[in-house]
Amino acid sequence: MKNTTSFEIAKLCGVSRGTVYRALNNKPGIKPETKEKILRVANSLGYRPNFVAQSLVKKKTMTIGIIVFDLNNRIFSQIINSIESYGRKNNYFVYLTLSHKDSDLEKEQIQYLVDRQVDAIIMMSVNKGKEFEDFLKQFNIPIVTFGNKISENIPFVWINDKQAIKDAVSYLHNKKYTKIIYVCPQLGHLYTNENKYSPEQRLEGFIEALEELDDMNAEIVSTHDYLQTIHELVSHSSEKIAILCTSDIYALQVAKSLKKNNIKIPEDVGVMGFDNIDILEFTSPALTSISFSLEEIGRSLFNSIMHLINEEDAPKEILLDHNIIARESV
Amino acid sequence: MKNTTSFEIAKLCGVSRGTVYRALNNKPGIKPETKEKILRVANSLGYRPNFVAQSLVKKKTMTIGIIVFDLNNRIFSQIINSIESYGRKNNYFVYLTLSHKDSDLEKEQIQYLVDRQVDAIIMMSVNKGKEFEDFLKQFNIPIVTFGNKISENIPFVWINDKQAIKDAVSYLHNKKYTKIIYVCPQLGHLYTNENKYSPEQRLEGFIEALEELDDMNAEIVSTHDYLQTIHELVSHSSEKIAILCTSDIYALQVAKSLKKNNIKIPEDVGVMGFDNIDILEFTSPALTSISFSLEEIGRSLFNSIMHLINEEDAPKEILLDHNIIARESV
DNA sequence: CTGTTAGCGCCTTCAT
DNA sequence: ATGAAGGCGCTAACAG
Numbered sequence: 226m227k228n229t230t231s232f233e234i235a236k237l238c239g240v241s242r243g244t245v246y247r248a249l250n251n252k253p254g255i256k257p258e259t260k261e262k263i264l265r266v267a268n269s270l271g272y273r274p275n276f277v278a279q280s281l282v283k284k285k286t287m288t289i290g291i292i293v294f295d296l297n298n299r300i301f302s303q304i305i306n307s308i309e310s311y312g313r314k315n316n317y318f319v320y321l322t323l324s325h326k327d328s329d330l331e332k333e334q335i336q337y338l339v340d341r342q343v344d345a346i347i348m349m350s351v352n353k354g355k356e357f358e359d360f361l362k363q364f365n366i367p368i369v370t371f372g373n374k375i376s377e378n379i380p381f382v383w384i385n386d387k388q389a390i391k392d393a394v395s396y397l398h399n400k401k402y403t404k405i406i407y408v409c410p411q412l413g414h415l416y417t418n419e420n421k422y423s424p425e426q427r428l429e430g431f432i433e434a435l436e437e438l439d440d441m442n443a444e445i446v447s448t449h450d451y452l453q454t455i456h457e458l459v460s461h462s463s464e465k466i467a468i469l470c471t472s473d474i475y476a477l478q479v480a481k482s483l484k485k486n487n488i489k490i491p492e493d494v495g496v497m498g499f500d501n502i503d504i505l506e507f508t509s510p511a512l513t514s515i516s517f518s519l520e521e522i523g524r525s526l527f528n529s530i531m532h533l534i535n536e537e538d539a540p541k542e543i544l545l546d547h548n549i550i551a552r553e554s555v
Numbered sequence: 556m557k558n559t560t561s562f563e564i565a566k567l568c569g570v571s572r573g574t575v576y577r578a579l580n581n582k583p584g585i586k587p588e589t590k591e592k593i594l595r596v597a598n599s600l601g602y603r604p605n606f607v608a609q610s611l612v613k614k615k616t617m618t619i620g621i622i623v624f625d626l627n628n629r630i631f632s633q634i635i636n637s638i639e640s641y642g643r644k645n646n647y648f649v650y651l652t653l654s655h656k657d658s659d660l661e662k663e664q665i666q667y668l669v670d671r672q673v674d675a676i677i678m679m680s681v682n683k684g685k686e687f688e689d690f691l692k693q694f695n696i697p698i699v700t701f702g703n704k705i706s707e708n709i710p711f712v713w714i715n716d717k718q719a720i721k722d723a724v725s726y727l728h729n730k731k732y733t734k735i736i737y738v739c740p741q742l743g744h745l746y747t748n749e750n751k752y753s754p755e756q757r758l759e760g761f762i763e764a765l766e767e768l769d770d771m772n773a774e775i776v777s778t779h780d781y782l783q784t785i786h787e788l789v790s791h792s793s794e795k796i797a798i799l800c801t802s803d804i805y806a807l808q809v810a811k812s813l814k815k816n817n818i819k820i821p822e823d824v825g826v827m828g829f830d831n832i833d834i835l836e837f838t839s840p841a842l843t844s845i846s847f848s849l850e851e852i853g854r855s856l857f858n859s860i861m862h863l864i865n866e867e868d869a870p871k872e873i874l875l876d877h878n879i880i881a882r883e884s885v
Numbered sequence: 886c887t888g889t890t891a892g893c894g895c896c897t898t899c900a901t
Numbered sequence: 902a903t904g905a906a907g908g909c910g911c912t913a914a915c916a917g
Contacts, residue, residue, distance in 0.1 A: 240887075243887070243913085247887085275910050277616065277671070279911060282910085303626065306627065310655075318650050321650075572904090
């Protein structure tokens with residue numbers, strides 16, 4: 226069963242397609258009676274404009290492409306959830322594509338999104354640097370990023386990672402901890418080209434924070450066997466130690482490992498996470514973490530992308546608020 | 556900067572668009588030399604076919620619409636993750652749309668997806684029943700569902716909820732529990748039209764399981780203040796009680812509440828969840844739960860939808876395996 | 886006010 | 902082996 230077209234309505238009403246178009250799109254210059262008749266007929270036929278044809282001629286698809294690593298990370302899900310909601314209210318639909326942290330795949334996905342004429346792209350990218358920026362420039366399409374900044378020239382919405390870690394250190398300092406074990410993903414591999422802007426910023430924040438303190442010792446753990454390393458560090462020390470993790474998943478892992486070794490949190494050692502994922506309250510002890518609003522990040526991303534789509538400027542960097550959610554683990 | 560079209564290539568090569576088309580699409584009936592030349596020119600111009608134009612004429616957009624409640628539920632994220640992966644390998648893109656459990660919104664989203672000419676829809680629906688089935692039928696578009704079954708006529712991929720709960724009960728029975736408190740969402744409201752197929756199946760499974768056992772007491776808790784209710788049930792009883800929750804979130808909530816009241820798990824009372832979300836191992840005690848592969852559900856959904864798109868039959872019901880992940884809470 | 890016409894960029898059939 | 906022409910369904914400028 227074919228869809229009815231504006232042409233069929235025209236025939237049925239004994240008018241031209243131009244007139245039908247005017248009626249359907251509230252264009253001026255049409256007699257009220259004919260307009261009404263056309264609308265009535267269109268309605269009775271269940272007429273729906275062909276969106277693809279519209280897109281073709283208008284060169285606008287009312288869709289936004291989103292690229293993230295995957296949906297295992299709750300952060301991505303929640304940001305997408307937020308973008309989708311704002312999108313819907315503005316008649317934008319969302320293409321969801323995953324890069325699986327594969328830089329070639331990511332580029333491929335961008336190419337495909339562009340092929341499909343999306344009006345804009347929102348992404349957290351694996352790629353980075355000038356070359357990638359040029360790659361993006363060639364498409365001449367609005368792009369907004371989050372999490373990992375690509376360059377100063379591409380709008381970026383996130384939190385102030387550096388300050389967040391500084392705040393965490395200061396929080397721990399106030400709690401009289403004398404040593405912080407900082408747990409983060411591996412950085413600075415020369416052989417990888419992965420964009421690790423966010424973790425890098427956090428590490429910088431950590432180092433800067435330490436420089437401002439003279440009564441705080443520190444250790445940075447980023448190896449694969451970090452649990453083992455931490456265990457050793459904790460065992461052979463008489464200091465008051467806090468373990469500051471750059472993601473809640475690390476923190477949960479650490480807490481589990483400590484408990485298994487009968488090390489008490491927070492009595493023996495403190496643990497702090499980052500992201501404030503939704504189940505922290507269910508662990509015991511409940512984990513202290515750094516929180517920020519993913520809903521707001523989504524809103525801000527959408528906001529910026531709308532500006533760009535409308536050929537207005539968008540801020541090159543928007544850093545939203547974060548705050549420490551104090552629970553029992555530290 | 557405009558995109559190059561096949562027409563421009565034609566001009567540059569001094570051939571017609573038809574010939575360009577043949578070259579670009581590996582169609583027979585073209586001299587190798589001209590083909591090569593066209594391809595070379597196309598390549599040097601960075602030619603990319605206009606996907607929208609293609610969709611218009613082919614009446615195929617190579618996109619699948621997905622509708623779920625929202626992305627707060629990890630289950631949805633993971634299923635979508637899976638579908639996206641299979642989709643990508645087959646050149647399908649995914650429109651992600653959320654219904655927020657709003658039945659009108661869900662219908663609207665379906666309409667919009669159809670307007671955008673998606674090739675198929677995969678969804679977990681809020682709507683149900685004959686009327687909704689007819690609503691869907693009118694679009695004449697491949698649809699596959701999961702989680703909540705709409706009707707016997709619309710393909711459905713999920714697990715055997717009923718059997719899963721039966722297995723859980725039998726597992727608890729073997730563990731010598733004499734009473735089960737079953738925690739589930741509110742069901743059977745006459746004034747709501749929400750599709751609660753999955754929770755209903757689970758409840759039926761629970762009731763059937765009980766009927767087969769004569770040494771098992773039970774209590775069903777589905778009120779909003781279930782934590783309070785449970786607390787009372789647990790306090791005033793000398794039986795060996797297990798609390799069987801139809802979702803891990805309930806189970807976590809219950810466990811937290813019990814711990815707060817100094818009731819020990821599993822010594823004083825057992826707790827069991829459903830879904831086996833990824834952080835159960837981090838709680839203490841680690842929660843026993845019912846697990847099933849969301850990756851497989853995604854794969855199966857995609858598989859069925861491909862069959863339907865290719866106008867082949869797809870099974871009306873596919874129930875994948877589940878199994879109990881024994882941890883410490885029961 | 887309404888009709889005509891020419892695209893958008895691609896696919897497809899029919900001639901040559 | 903190639904070209905010409907019509908069509909997908911809608912938009913938009915121009916006539917009348």
